[in-house]
Amino acid sequence: MNYHLNGSIPREIFKLPSHSWYLDLSYNSLSGPLPNEVGSLVNLNRLTLSGNRLSGKIPDNIQNCLVLEWLSLDNNLFEGSIPQSLKNIKGLGILNLAMNKFSGNIPEALGSIGYMKELYLSHNNLSGFIPLVLQNLTSLTRLDISFNNLQVEVPNEGVFRNITYLAVVGNINLCGGTPQLHLAPCSVSKNTEKIPKSLVISLVTAGAFLFSLSVILLIWTLSKKLRPSKNIFAQNSILDDHYKRIPYNALLRGTNEFSEVNLLGRGGYGAVYKCVLDTEERTLAVKVFNLGQSRYSKSFEAECQSMRRIRHRSLIKIITSCSTVNHQGEEFKALVFEFMPNGNLDGWLHPKSQESTTNNTLSLAQRLAIVVDIVDAVEYLHNYCQPLVIHCDIKPSNILLAEDMSARVGDFGISRILQENTIEGMQTSYSSTGIRGSIGYVAPEYGEGSAASTAGDIYSLGILLLEMFTGRSPIEGTFRDSLDLHRFVEDALQDRTFEIADPTMWLHGGQHDNTTSIRIQECLVSVFRLGISCSKQQPRDRALTRDAAAEMHTIRDTYLKFTGEHGAEREASTREIQNIVE
The missing domain is CATH 3.80.10.10 (Ribonuclease Inhibitor)
Known part of the structure; x- marks a missing residue:
């Protein structure tokens, strides 16, 4: 980069x-x-x-x-x-x-x-x-x-x-x-x-030697596939061999038989559990797929195909996959990820506790840093990953937060892989499942049958950005008829910036002088303008991924410079170095 x-x-x-x-x-x-x-x-x-x-x-x-x-x-x-x-x-x-x-x-x-x-x-x-x-x-x-x-x-x-x-x-x-x-x-x-x-x-x-060796390997592979197997260990056929293989029994023990106590969350495609392996001290997250319907199995395949291709600090890191038979003789498919101790972004933007404190809300600087992580990840998927990937479901619950509050984009269950080989690309992206983004974040053109595109991800990113800095969900009850989050921010952009900003941001700082307040207002206006630009109705009018990422970096860096948050600035520089080397 x-x-x-x-x-x-x-x-x-x-x-x-x-x-x-x-x-x-x-x-x-x-x-x-x-x-x-x-x-x-x-x-x-x-x-x-x-x-x-x-x-x-x-x-x-x-x-x-x-x-x-x-x-x-x-x-x-x-x-x-x-x-x-x-x-x-x-x-x-x-x-x-x-x-x-x-x-x-x-x-x-x-x-x-x-x-x-x-x-x-x-x-x-x-x-x-x-x-x-x-x-x-x-x-x-x-x-x-x-x-x-x-x-x-x-x-x-x-x-x-x-x-x-x-x-x-x-x-x-x-x-x-x-x-x-x-x-x-x-x-x-x-x-x-x-x-x-x-x-x-x-x-x-x-050539003759290699041909003979290939025949021997082919016969050995076929005999292994045809042999009945009762092995319940993780069959990591989709991910590459260097990924660590974890037996199903180890996952069963590590989650206390997938008990509710270790449940981290449920989604349309299954449930995620906290897992501590016997042989390791670190905690893992296990996403178990609901295989009751064929599209959930396809989601497993799609997520595996996406995760094996992507390598970026701001994308959730996969440990391994597990495709086998469980202790009840039923088909079992799961993905094992790094554990994110601070949960997902949705829990921080909309805490369940009625009382907002510095322990369950995010400061302005933290939100800026998180957005930079997210746009870096999206830019990588759209411009640098080979082949390119469209996430298709960018929303707060799919943004996970590490111990240092850095963000990881996760859940590639409905992502699309763009390939020059069109036929193969359509197969690996499971086009038959259709677009299943989330209400409030899904691009308008998807409802009209348009194909997945980078512009669709940018729309979701824009809505997410507006939600992060207003604290308002795009599906909350106050938005109805022609009023939505995009229009709500656009109408109030110039003269009511502080009024529409999430008030919990100000719990993290003391009183600001007039100059600092002006700088903060300029920062918020820039963020809101970027969110509006990304979430325009027509795809051709939205910001490009590369431009959105560059603009967000500029907004974050300008804020840190003028507010004198040197500790946050050093932390941001450290994370950028990590982004280069990881």
Whole structure:
């Protein structure tokens, strides 16, 4: 993410705690080499350094990042050969080295990374032939090798069966491949001259070995699936293997058999329980799905598909999934999340206690910080997550608060995944369930049958923002006929700002002088204007996600500057640093 950083990558980054798993320094002005210390981030799950001016070679000890799943070094000045050591990162799913100065051959070692799903090598100086072993990567769905100096025949098996012309364009010496590539046919003599006979024999031998191994694995997998199983352990088939597996019996004990005492809340798709495992001191949250109707099972699948793709500090972190049979012989599906000790935002905006105190309400500074967390999460889903995700149900009860009152966006049960592959995208987003947003927050166009869009999330975000700073729910009884929360704030924006603001915000501070009051009023006006801009009736009139996030950061930073809340400012800076590295 763009934090206007320049110079070399700070060495302090590589002294992060062992639990740091996400590092995004993309689209800054960083230069110099990638330090060898990158290998010390052994728990790193994703490294994104795209869009900088980094140069030199990729250090071999990057192989020490054994759990790395996503490596994006595109749009830099890296040079030299692609390191063979990448083959040791067995779980690497996305590798993006496009738009650099890499030279030499495409390493055959990449063919041993069995979990590789996407490989981008375009706009480099790579030469030689395309390794045949790449067509044996059964998980590989996207490959871009355009604009290099590659030559000889394009393979026509595996991912190469569906590869497009755009993925190979710019390599004038390539030939063969599938008909849709429109490449010249390869002559036998030309291939014989280009590829040594010993190399052909080696490749055929290697291919035969890999084919035999694939057959053995296929037979073993089928026999395992066909064998009747009474195992009641969590079958983590949807989430990746590095997620910790927790047995059903452990969840049963940790929730005291899912007792009401440990119930944290109920929703349309099931219930959430507090869980303390025997083997750990930390507390977890277990979301158990109601499988009485098929759409609830689809919700489980949809949430799994969304959660496996997203990595951001302000999104609820999933621990694992559990899909098995319970002690009563019934189908059981659950997701296990990190526990949020301060509950959800709805409980703070509308406390059940009749008496409002500093212990059950939020200050203005806290609300600003929470909104910044939320807009950062939404911006990530809309602009940076691959593939992009539309949440579809942004509301206070889906915003969870950590111990330090930082916010986490959760509940992706009806989210939509936007994919360039339209057919697959519709399947993974479960379009047959329809849009089921929440009354008061759902965008007006959804009621007219419009498809899910980022503008729909922005509408919900705008209503949420207005609710946070007025303390009024969009579905409360005072709103009827043509009056809604949007119109209520819009009508009172200029001359009744303090009147419509949530009075519980002022419980957290003393008396303000006239100058401070003016600054606070300016802050509230800016917040309300942003909320109004986001919640306009027509989607085309709403603020863009990127603009809403930038505006909210400006509002928060301006408030902290003029009110002199240095402690809050330091806390905000610390959280922004965490946002970069987590």
